Amino acid sequence: MNIRAEHVTAAYDDQLILSDFSLELPGQGIIGFSGPSGCGKTTFLNLMAGLIEPSEGSVSGIARKRIGVVFQEDRLLPWLTAAENLDLIIRNTEITSIWLRKIQLSEQANYYPSELSGGMKRRIALARGLAFDCDLLLLDEPFQGLDQALKESFYEMIREAAQTKPVLLVSHDWSEIEELADQIYKAVGPPMMITPVISNT
Amino acid sequence: MPAQNQERKRHSYSRTKARFRTRRENKEGRRWYWLLVAFVWLLIWQILYLLVQQDLLLASPLQVFLSLARLCTQLDFWLAALFSLLRIESGFLLGVIAGTIFAVLTVRFVWIDRFVYPAISAIRSTPIASFIILALVWMSSGKVVIFIVFLMVLPIVWANVTEGIRKIDPQLLEMAAVFQLNRRQIFRYIDIPSVSPFFIAAATTGLGLAWKAGIAAEVLSTPPHSLGGGLYEAKIYLETPELLAYTAVIVILSLLLEKLLVRVLHNTGRYFQHHGRTEIPGSMADKAAGKPSETTTDKKQSNSGVQTK
Numbered sequence: 001m002n003i004r005a006e007h008v009t010a011a012y013d014d015q016l017i018l019s020d021f022s023l024e025l026p027g028q029g030i031i032g033f034s035g036p037s038g039c040g041k042t043t044f045l046n047l048m049a050g051l052i053e054p055s056e057g058s059v060s061g062i063a064r065k066r067i068g069v070v071f072q073e074d075r076l077l078p079w080l081t082a083a084e085n086l087d088l089i090i091r092n093t094e095i096t097s098i099w100l101r102k103i104q105l106s107e108q109a110n111y112y113p114s115e116l117s118g119g120m121k122r123r124i125a126l127a128r129g130l131a132f133d134c135d136l137l138l139l140d141e142p143f144q145g146l147d148q149a150l151k152e153s154f155y156e157m158i159r160e161a162a163q164t165k166p167v168l169l170v171s172h173d174w175s176e177i178e179e180l181a182d183q184i185y186k187a188v189g190p191p192m193m194i195t196p197v198i199s200n201t
Numbered sequence: 202m203p204a205q206n207q208e209r210k211r212h213s214y215s216r217t218k219a220r221f222r223t224r225r226e227n228k229e230g231r232r233w234y235w236l237l238v239a240f241v242w243l244l245i246w247q248i249l250y251l252l253v254q255q256d257l258l259l260a261s262p263l264q265v266f267l268s269l270a271r272l273c274t275q276l277d278f279w280l281a282a283l284f285s286l287l288r289i290e291s292g293f294l295l296g297v298i299a300g301t302i303f304a305v306l307t308v309r310f311v312w313i314d315r316f317v318y319p320a321i322s323a324i325r326s327t328p329i330a331s332f333i334i335l336a337l338v339w340m341s342s343g344k345v346v347i348f349i350v351f352l353m354v355l356p357i358v359w360a361n362v363t364e365g366i367r368k369i370d371p372q373l374l375e376m377a378a379v380f381q382l383n384r385r386q387i388f389r390y391i392d393i394p395s396v397s398p399f400f401i402a403a404a405t406t407g408l409g410l411a412w413k414a415g416i417a418a419e420v421l422s423t424p425p426h427s428l429g430g431g432l433y434e435a436k437i438y439l440e441t442p443e444l445l446a447y448t449a450v451i452v453i454l455s456l457l458l459e460k461l462l463v464r465v466l467h468n469t470g471r472y473f474q475h476h477g478r479t480e481i482p483g484s485m486a487d488k489a490a491g492k493p494s495e496t497t498t499d500k501k502q503s504n505s506g507v508q509t510k
Contacts, residue, residue: 051375067379075376079394088390089380132380 001061002027003048003136003166008057010043017043019191020057025136025166030158032181033170033194040192041170042072045138048168068134070142074125076113082124083109090131099127102157104150118145123154130157137167143176155180260442268442269449277426282450284426288343289415290458292350293408299351300358300403307359308366321356329353329414333421342424349418354407358400365399366392401466408462412455 003025010018017040025031033041046052049069050062076085082105087096100106103123113121122145129137139158143151158180161167171177177184185194243262250261260268272278303321307314324332332352336345369392377387419429428451435444 049379051379066381069376069379071372071376073372075372077373077390077394080390088382088386128380 003059003061003065005044005047005054005059006057008047008054008059010047010052010054012043015190017190017192018047018054021192021194022057023194025168026183028162028164028166029182030162030167030169030180032177032184033168033187034172034174034177034184035187035189035192037172039187039189041187042140044192045069045140045168045170048136049138062136065136066132066134068129068132068137070126070129070137070139072140072144074113074121076121076124078113081110081112082116082120085113085124086128086131089128095131099131102153103127119147119150122146123150126154130154130161135165137161137165139167139169139171141171142169143171143173151176257439257441260445264442265445265449268440269446272443272446272450278431280426281428281431282454284343284424285346285415285419285428285451286454286458288346288419288424288427289350289411292347292415293354293411295347296351296354296407296411297358297404300355300407301362301400303355303359304362304366308363317359321359324352325356329417330421333418336418337422342422345422346415346418346424346427346429350411350415353410353414357407357410358403361399361403361406362396365396368399369395397466401463404466405459405463408459409455412451412458416451 005021005023008018008021009016021044033044035041043052047054047059048062049067050059076082077088080088083093083096083100086099087093090096090099097106097109100109103126105120105123108116108120111120113124116124122143126142129139129142137158142158143154146154158167158169162182169177169181184197186197187194246262250259253259256264303313303317307317329349333345333349336348340348373391373395374387377391382390416429416432419427420433421429423430423433428447432444432447432451435441435447
């Protein structure tokens, strides 16, 4: 059963962010949302992640599903090292070390987040989301602070993940969306309105 | 690659050694600095003594030291120190436990917060002497000390731990919910590390106050075998050197226990931060570089989402 938002309305601080919004996600592939800051993209992702409840309408198909999120902020535990932050989610040291190698942070495995650069923290946050065994992956501005070469390496990993599950990618950077997404929506708002732009598939 | 790793490890080892050397030198420097400060204060004390020239008003450092040495040869003094320590620490522990439980409850249930808040505010603003005199009517002198210390520590721990719990980063809790961390993991990896700075601050402040309040209660209630009782007797017999010797003992005991408490709490904090999860090898970097694992790994939950290449 595909995940579907039906006639969803959501508000934040008395501001209507989503109004009668509907969208059905495919079973797999990358769905890209691009739009200006504050148009409601993150609220939509939070809704899909089950972090907020719609005031009207419903999101169906997410019950009992595992949802991975790469938040706009890194949200790493500052008192755990890079490896420990990953291992807390992955729960397997062998796989954690493989992920650390993949994101080129083996050398910084025992560094605390405060000792890492912004880009390094971002890589840990991305690896955490990608390594989490989930049915839906939500990426909120995932490539902030990453250089082009690193972005390319993550593109590969995200494409690989999207072969088995839907991946919702939100970014204000049109080039990232264009490069990765199979379905692209342009968002404006609030309240957020989306227009399908192109289908790469 | 192995040669590179060896080189990196050697470099890292010498860096660590240098860091420890610097730390040791800093520690020695600090020790000398504090000895100098103590010496200057003793000198000021001696000068004041010479200026006042009345043993009744101010004893000299030497007189206090001799008085302390004499006290140390008496069994009664050691018993007094032991019983005061037990009374004050019992009250402190009870206050810490009750304060923490109250904090958890008041954050969890607003109605408990509203119910308890006036009582805690009243305890905070009521003079300690009023409580001591009231408690003397209600209970035996030994229990008065425990009760007073408990009353003094409780609001501090309650207020700090409450603030600590309220300041837990909601974004981290959201992250934990999304990645399906269980209640035990959230408690260990988010709750405890977030609240522990507030708890440590409350406990150390509370311990200092516990000694002040506890000794004041002992002076007013004079239970058998108590440092406060010794202080009271020294005052009655106008034994200024003994009074200062008792004071010195109280200060030393209070400081020693504060240091011990800080060490225990920091080690406990570190334990919570570094244990109980899948074991993390000493150097994940070695593992990633292809070295064989020496640690057992938790294979209970494998991650099918990861494609191992």
